[in-house]
Amino acid sequence: xxxxxIVGAGPQLGAAIARVFGSHGYRIxxxxxxxxxxxxLAGVLSEDSLDVGCFAADxxxxxxxxxxxxxxxxxxxxxxxxxxxxxxxxxxxxxxxxTTLEQAQAAFEFSVLGPMTAVETVLPGMRERGTGSLLxxxxxxxxxxxxxxxxxxxxxxxxAAYLAMLHEALAPEIQVSHLVVPVKIGPGEALGDPTxxxxxxxxxxxxxxxxxxxxxx
Numbered sequence: 017x018x019x020x021x022i023v024g025a026g027p028q029l030g031a032a033i034a035r036v037f038g039s040h041g042y043r044i045x046x047x048x049x050x051x052x053x054x055x056x057l058a059g060v061l062s063e064d065s066l067d068v069g070c071f072a073a074d075x076x077x078x079x080x081x082x083x084x085x086x087x088x089x090x091x092x093x094x095x096x097x098x099x100x101x102x103x104x105x106x107x108x109x110x111x112x113x114x115t116t117l118e119q120a121q122a123a124f125e126f127s128v129l130g131p132m133t134a135v136e137t138v139l140p141g142m143r144e145r146g147t148g149s150l151l152x153x154x155x156x157x158x159x160x161x162x163x164x165x166x167x168x169x170x171x172x173x174x175x176a177a178y179l180a181m182l183h184e185a186l187a188p189e190i191q192v193s194h195l196v197v198p199v200k201i202g203p204g205e206a207l208g209d210p211t212x213x214x215x216x217x218x219x220x221x222x223x224x225x226x227x228x229x230x231x232x233x
Contacts, residue, residue, distance in 0.1 A: 017067070019092040021045040021085060023075060023134055024102025027057055029153065029201055032210035033099055036218050038066040045088035045095065047081070048102065049074040075102050075130035076122065085137040094145065095138045097221055100131050101153035108167030115166040123167035127154070127175040135182065142190055149191040149221040152179055153213070156198025159230070183227045193220040196230040207232050 020037045022030050025046040034044045044066055046054050054070040061068045069091050073084035089095050108123040135150060142148025157165055158172035176194065183192035195217055201208040213231070220226060 017041055017043050018096035019043045019045060019088070019094055020097040020099060021047060021088055021095045021138065023047045023081070023085075023098065023100045023130070025054065025057060026103060027053075027060075028203070029101055029210045029213060031057060031061065032214035033101075033217060034061050034066060034068070035064060036211070036214040037097070038064065040218070042097070043067040043069070043092050045069050045071060045085075045092060047071050047073055047084050047088070075133075076125040078129060078133045081130060081133050082137045085134060089138070089141060094141055096142070096145075096147070097149045097151065098134055098138050099151040099153070099217060100134055102126065102130070104155075104168050108171065109165040110167060112163045112166035119167050120170055123171035124174060127158075127168065127171035128178060131175055131178065139190070146189070149193070149224075150182070150186075151191075151193050151195070151217050151220060153195045153197060153217070156196060156230075158194075159196055160198070180227070187227075188224070191221060191224045192227060193217070194228045195220065196228065199231060 020042045022033055025048050038044055046057060048054055051072040054072055058068045058070050069088060071084035071088045073080040075081050107119050154172050154175060157169040158176040161169040179192060179194045186192055199208040
């Protein structure tokens, strides 16, 4: 059975992604920094008969993130799909004139170095097997700078550039896709419904014919 690793797994989008991929026979590796919340989420998903494992790590801690992914790979035997969608901290969502160097650095670690660490960890196995998908979900400021959320605007622009180059370098061997969600994510949201977004990610993985999709366009 193939395995999906969700970095930044939470009770809304992460849970929806787990359910969608799980319904297609995927085992699920949940990764986030809070072990208690991971265990709670795993308990909920297990009620849907999903095969779930929990691996705690802060995405800003490169060694911990790589270690968690390697542990998940050892536990399940492989990581066939990586999905990266942690929720940015409020410190990164400050106006430009109030954003400090330390906040910008933290946002860069979160949105650029975190994805790079995750990719560098799982990519060798994918390339050895000759297939795999690297899926990333981020907000609208990754493409359109917003001075009200300067940290993420700066850092996610870097993430978008990194993903574009990664896609160019790996296609068609490994699928790289970037889902941009410039709207609020939550149940009942017209464009930001978690299940609908999870289905979009599944289609990107299956059809393997698109790099970037902007929700609502």
